[in-house]
Amino acid sequence: MDIAVNTSQSRYHVNEKGYYGQFGGAYIPEMLYPNVEELRQQYLQIMSDPGFQQEFEQLLKDYVGRPSPLYFAKRLSEKYKAKIYLKREDLNHTGAHKVNNTIGQILLAKRLGKKRIIAETGAGQHGVATATVCALMDLECIVYMGSVDIQRQAPNVARMKMLGATVVPATSGSKTLKDATNEAIRDWINNPVDTHYIIGSVVGPHPYPDMVARFQSVISEEIKQQLLEKTGSEDPDYVIACVGGGSNAAGAFFHFTDRGNVKLVAVEAAGKGVNSGYSAATSQLGRLGIIHASKTLLMQTDDGQIVEPHSISAGLDYPGVGPLHAHLYETGRAQFLNATDDESLAAAYELSLLEGIIPALESAHALAKLKELPLQPDNVVVVCLSGRGDKDLETYIKHLK
Numbered sequence: 001m002d003i004a005v006n007t008s009q010s011r012y013h014v015n016e017k018g019y020y021g022q023f024g025g026a027y028i029p030e031m032l033y034p035n036v037e038e039l040r041q042q043y044l045q046i047m048s049d050p051g052f053q054q055e056f057e058q059l060l061k062d063y064v065g066r067p068s069p070l071y072f073a074k075r076l077s078e079k080y081k082a083k084i085y086l087k088r089e090d091l092n093h094t095g096a097h098k099v100n101n102t103i104g105q106i107l108l109a110k111r112l113g114k115k116r117i118i119a120e121t122g123a124g125q126h127g128v129a130t131a132t133v134c135a136l137m138d139l140e141c142i143v144y145m146g147s148v149d150i151q152r153q154a155p156n157v158a159r160m161k162m163l164g165a166t167v168v169p170a171t172s173g174s175k176t177l178k179d180a181t182n183e184a185i186r187d188w189i190n191n192p193v194d195t196h197y198i199i200g201s202v203v204g205p206h207p208y209p210d211m212v213a214r215f216q217s218v219i220s221e222e223i224k225q226q227l228l229e230k231t232g233s234e235d236p237d238y239v240i241a242c243v244g245g246g247s248n249a250a251g252a253f254f255h256f257t258d259r260g261n262v263k264l265v266a267v268e269a270a271g272k273g274v275n276s277g278y279s280a281a282t283s284q285l286g287r288l289g290i291i292h293a294s295k296t297l298l299m300q301t302d303d304g305q306i307v308e309p310h311s312i313s314a315g316l317d318y319p320g321v322g323p324l325h326a327h328l329y330e331t332g333r334a335q336f337l338n339a340t341d342d343e344s345l346a347a348a349y350e351l352s353l354l355e356g357i358i359p360a361l362e363s364a365h366a367l368a369k370l371k372e373l374p375l376q377p378d379n380v381v382v383v384c385l386s387g388r389g390d391k392d393l394e395t396y397i398k399h400l401k
């Protein structure tokens with residue numbers, strides 16, 4: 001198990017200017033330049049250091065519980081008439097894939113000599129994953145969160161506080177994720193020397209999308225080895241993952257992007273329907289714009305204001321998509337589908353009853369598209385089960401029939 005650090009010629013990896021095709025870059029205010037530049041200059045060097053790799057791998061093993069199993073889902077396979085495997089990121093400590101990235105970034109922050117960690121969070125999942133590793137490493141943790149989200153996500157706010165983090169409400173604008181992001185960026189500008197900003201997905205200015213994708217690439221690294229053991233081949237026919245910002249999908253796709261025989265399927269949240277006005281299907285609805293300092297596809301009004309997204313799953317409720325995914329979409333390398341709230345709820349119930357696994361609502365979006373793929377009985381399909389459903393029980397109970 002190695003973190004992918006080789007710079008490669010793949011057209012699906014970031015280029016030296018920080019772009020995937022026309023997407024990416026670092027559209028940052030001048031005052032942020034020193035922070036981002038320090039990170040850009042150092043991240044690959046630090047990540048390729050054997051001592052760093054050893055510490056990262058040890059924590060993934062003993063603290064996170066990796067490798068996560070690749071589980072052959074027998075009853076689900078019978079239902080969809082293909083060989084379906086679930087990559088069990090739901091079994092990680094803290095219940096999702098996000099911790100792979102926060103472990104990597106906290107180790108990096110320590111090597112950069114940082115004393116203080118900031119993050120922003122919408123639903124609180126990334127905030128909890130960040131507060132967790134800050135407790136582990138005894139670093140100060142400040143999490144910005146929209147005041148509306150603080151009301152909506154009380155259990156995660158409690159978790160962060162119990163883990164020792166300070167949760168700071170963002171009270172401007174719509175008082176949600178994008179306002180929390182603005183506050184975090186402001187903090188970083190004011191504290192350039194001692195602070196590292198942990199971004200939670202493959203979004204933000206270069207080098208974040210690439211750095212986060214490399215930390216999450218452990219997912220496809222493990223899938224290859226596990227598939228080889230189970231099927232005799234490293235390559236599945238399909239890899240399916242849900243996409244909010246895109247980090248679990250980036251990790252699940254990473255080692256397969258240059259394998260043309262492996263079909264990549266990215267599933268976005270259609271909310272109440274792609275054209276209902278309550279959706280987060282960015283590849284379908286977005287246009288080129290700049291969000292979180294990155295040029296990418298973005299849901300926006302005619303005059304460029306960000307459109308509030310909607311999804312029943314908080315983790316997919318994001319108006320942009322990472323630049324890698326915008327590129328995978330534009331080049332056609334990945335197929336982009338979307339799942340409505342109702343389809344995803346149905347898929348979550350189905351997995352619970354067929355396999356005894358209650359998935360996160362986000363992951364249920366990926367499961368919901370099994371019914372639409374032209375699957376053959378000998379096809380090997382890997383679904384990235386990005387997280388567990390405990391956090392979604394209130395929503396599930398509300399919709400229990």
Ligand SMILES: *Cc1c(COP(=O)(O)O)cnc(C)c1O
Nearest residue numbers: 201244245246247248315362387
């Ligand atoms: C946050 C989250 C997502 C969405 O984030 P990506 O960066 O797109 O992976 C998906 N699934 C779960 C369980 C999450 O917590």
